[in-house]
């Protein structure tokens with residue numbers, strides 16, 4: 001029930017609810033992954049059910065695909081869609097230039113492919129995700145399992161020489177086994193110092209053999225919709241700075257709140 005939601009969940013919900021208004025009839029929509037994106041999928045599902053919105057969704061993970069189907073959104077593959085009108089996704093951090101760290105849920109690879117194949121990427125986030133400089137959140141990189149320790153050593157050595165690595169990197173675990181991405185790869189979480197030059201870091205990391213992709217999203221996000229715990233929503237567009245600060249009416253809807261599972 002909404003009254004039981006923490007301020008942070010309310011913030012995620014109102015950001016998602018506002019961002020859903022960017023979605024129009026007939027659009028092909030990239031559906032993000034994570035707790036904030038799950039709100040978006042539910043909001044879109046409600047619009048499909050109650051308002052007759054017609055969209056086709058391209059999920060960025062098996063989790064999101066399942067949720068989208070559960071709420072009645074038609075799911076197609078990226079190759080079927082070929083190109084997307086819009087992608088809406090969460091983030092672990094965003095800075096003033098709308099550069100992002102993503103991948104806290106391990107879906108960064110599909111998320112980056114889908115967002116890059118979209119006319120517009122909108123990030124939805126609670127205000128706690130805003131940072132002055134990226135890097136406090138450990139940067140996830142997806143690596144192939146073959147020789148992963150050798151890849152890890154190369155990554156660490158390179159980042160230490162660039163004075164970027166703070167402590168070390170850790171293999172993401174799922175219980176006592178390595179976490180597997182939807183592609184069957186591993187995730188290394190890099191504990192970094194403040195990232196001074198995210199663009200350079202992204203290029204360097206992606207050049208290393210064994211690295212599939214990293215969680216830095218540079219020049220991909222156009223707009224961020226920020227939610228606050230009291231129901232305020234702020235929309236920021238990269239070209240125009242802060243374009244609007246608006247309040248969204250917080251509508252309590254039992255069926256929307258009661259079955260949140262992500």
Ligand SMILES: O=C[C@H](O)[C@H](O)[C@H](O)COP(=O)(O)O
Pocket residue numbers: 032033034035036037089090091092101102103104105106107108111
């Ligand atoms: O891999 C996961 C994604 O990048 C998520 O969008 C990101 O971790 C944010 O997730 P949440 O909305 O749960 O904080």
